[in-house]
Amino acid sequence: MLLTDSNQFSTKMQVQVLTTGPFDQTFTYSTEGAGVTRGQVVMVPFGRREILGVVWSISENSTFEGTVKDIGTILPFQLPETSLDFIYWVANYTLIPLGSVLKMVLALPPAEFLKVLKKPEELPTPAYSFDHTVTLSVEQQQASYAIIQGAKTFIPFVLDGVTGSGKTEVYLNAIEHVLKNQGQALVLLPEIALTNEWLERFKRRFGFEPQLWHSNVTVKNKRQTWQQVLKDQPVVVVGARSALFLPFQNLQLIIVDEEHDDSYKQQEQNHYHARDMAVVRARLSEIPIVLASATPALETMSNIDKGKYHPLILKGRFAEATLPLVEIVDMRGQSRNQWLSAPLVTNIRQCLSNQEQVLLFLNRRGYAPLTLCRGCGHRFLCPGCSVWLVQHKHKGQLSCHHCGFTQNLPPVCPTCQTEDSFVACGPGVERIEEAVRKTFPSARIQVVTSDQLSTPKAIQTIIDDIKNFKIDILIGTQVLAKGHHFPLLTLVGILDADLGLNGGDLRASEKTYQLLHQVSGRAGREQKQGRVVLQTYHPDHPLFLSVQNHRRDDFYACELHQRQAQQFPPYGYLAAIVVSGLDEMTVERYAKTLARLAPNADNVTVLGPVPAPLARVKSRYRWRFLLKSSQAMALQPFLKLWLSHPSLKKATGSVRVSVDIDPYSFM
Numbered sequence: 001m002l003l004t005d006s007n008q009f010s011t012k013m014q015v016q017v018l019t020t021g022p023f024d025q026t027f028t029y030s031t032e033g034a035g036v037t038r039g040q041v042v043m044v045p046f047g048r049r050e051i052l053g054v055v056w057s058i059s060e061n062s063t064f065e066g067t068v069k070d071i072g073t074i075l076p077f078q079l080p081e082t083s084l085d086f087i088y089w090v091a092n093y094t095l096i097p098l099g100s101v102l103k104m105v106l107a108l109p110p111a112e113f114l115k116v117l118k119k120p121e122e123l124p125t126p127a128y129s130f131d132h133t134v135t136l137s138v139e140q141q142q143a144s145y146a147i148i149q150g151a152k153t154f155i156p157f158v159l160d161g162v163t164g165s166g167k168t169e170v171y172l173n174a175i176e177h178v179l180k181n182q183g184q185a186l187v188l189l190p191e192i193a194l195t196n197e198w199l200e201r202f203k204r205r206f207g208f209e210p211q212l213w214h215s216n217v218t219v220k221n222k223r224q225t226w227q228q229v230l231k232d233q234p235v236v237v238v239g240a241r242s243a244l245f246l247p248f249q250n251l252q253l254i255i256v257d258e259e260h261d262d263s264y265k266q267q268e269q270n271h272y273h274a275r276d277m278a279v280v281r282a283r284l285s286e287i288p289i290v291l292a293s294a295t296p297a298l299e300t301m302s303n304i305d306k307g308k309y310h311p312l313i314l315k316g317r318f319a320e321a322t323l324p325l326v327e328i329v330d331m332r333g334q335s336r337n338q339w340l341s342a343p344l345v346t347n348i349r350q351c352l353s354n355q356e357q358v359l360l361f362l363n364r365r366g367y368a369p370l371t372l373c374r375g376c377g378h379r380f381l382c383p384g385c386s387v388w389l390v391q392h393k394h395k396g397q398l399s400c401h402h403c404g405f406t407q408n409l410p411p412v413c414p415t416c417q418t419e420d421s422f423v424a425c426g427p428g429v430e431r432i433e434e435a436v437r438k439t440f441p442s443a444r445i446q447v448v449t450s451d452q453l454s455t456p457k458a459i460q461t462i463i464d465d466i467k468n469f470k471i472d473i474l475i476g477t478q479v480l481a482k483g484h485h486f487p488l489l490t491l492v493g494i495l496d497a498d499l500g501l502n503g504g505d506l507r508a509s510e511k512t513y514q515l516l517h518q519v520s521g522r523a524g525r526e527q528k529q530g531r532v533v534l535q536t537y538h539p540d541h542p543l544f545l546s547v548q549n550h551r552r553d554d555f556y557a558c559e560l561h562q563r564q565a566q567q568f569p570p571y572g573y574l575a576a577i578v579v580s581g582l583d584e585m586t587v588e589r590y591a592k593t594l595a596r597l598a599p600n601a602d603n604v605t606v607l608g609p610v611p612a613p614l615a616r617v618k619s620r621y622r623w624r625f626l627l628k629s630s631q632a633m634a635l636q637p638f639l640k641l642w643l644s645h646p647s648l649k650k651a652t653g654s655v656r657v658s659v660d661i662d663p664y665s666f667m
């Protein structure tokens, strides 16, 4: 179906269409629609079906010799030029195929576009009212003013302040300014931080609900939001990383809250870092962007040092008074299987008698990370992954936290047939719960992990229970570390502060620091003095001393120094290649062939291939390469050249080659 007047005389012209297929190229189509220009959203025949695409360019001369198919349907949407530039930039940087990036921009299934074509949709227009009952402090006003002054200019701001210093009010104030200018704003938040509390605050401030964009939003709402941003309606979109790709017509401000958060890095399939890409988006649109955090990423800190990012520091009115007292407990003297040290137990007891709340933090779900047979040493391994199964005692199950494989804990050992011979090794939160119940039998205890917090409603229920003092002791994984304010919570016990430090990740210290800083920040605030008990086998580790003494910037300086010495990010650039497949030999052979074909370049070092630390996941064997360069944008052309080597056979069968620029996972 064509939207042209059939009586009108028209000649066919050829256009290059970028489809949503995973290709890094455009395809030639013809059209009679004389008005078709770059950015037009279309449906085109592709193989046996029709797929979405966008007109990428108009061919000057119809030089294409092969059979040229007509565009199937011209849809009533035109992507703005900045969106097209953004697609190109993201693809070029991340090496995600252009078509796959376009798919993230179009974001909806073809049927939704056809629905709108058939029957244009009336879109709700948000009505604002601005509430100014919250008074900003002088430093908040100054920070907000700086952002507002930066309008229509590309300036990356780093809004740096502890939890409770009022970062949100600063950026909401800047958003008000955008709305008054009939502009659009985008707030990226880690999904877990997008709570009712946050939304209520937004509603109070602006009198309307923002457009939400994340995995739980209905297709209908997404369809409306997609059209609203394209139609230049003054809206505020709040969402997880994928919201970044929406085709905003008049984007005037981007906020990346909790900018250090790992969830901004897409770890699966198409690897990209939403914070970094958001900065690019802001640059292409020539608008300010605000990266907010109490513990900015080292990359961000180094960009401040280089003068690329502009810091806005909030000290907070009460920040000094409410820093928690941190006690480091040396666990080396503890007897085995004693997860709660004497100082921690004393502190919990004190806290309970004061009618205050305790958070015990352990970043490990389940009962025990390893289960083995006392008789023969049999260990329960995942059949599809090279990891141990985690025991979940409540459910009587063993599960794999990588692929979800689950089995019941058998009554006898599968190897030696001994009954009741299993020993649980190491603690998970369930085991801590067991120990706490034994020591504090009358306390009201709640375990909180992603198992319990699977829906927003479940999250809200637990938050309400904490606030209404229906819980004395919370035992949780990192999901509790973010964004909630609990006035009665005065004690935080970090059960195994060393946990994140193992495992060969160059960001291990940084992540541990950020996590401990945030978890510690749960203790106290307002009038009550907070306490943190940090249990470790490395009591002299400089990282823990920095946490204890609240010397964040010392830790950063030291960590940056080490990264520099090793030429690691932010002082060098990395990329990873993972070759994976169902057959071990084929994967190894392919990886080794790939290694032989690596181009030579002075500024790129190729390490590997080696079997990945996680040598097998979901039945797929994995080999890794790590590429290093001291030069920006040197790895991308190198990888392109390498992976398109004429002697390299395309990966076939189950073998897949995945490229990750700026990797965050090294497993």
Ligand SMILES: [Zn+2]
Pocket (backbone or CB within 6 Å): 373, 374, 375, 376, 377, 378, 413, 414, 415, 416, 417, 418, 421
């Ligand atoms: Zn056995």
Ligand SMILES: [Zn+2]
Pocket (backbone or CB within 6 Å): 382, 383, 384, 385, 400, 401, 402, 403, 404, 405, 618
């Ligand atoms: Zn598994």
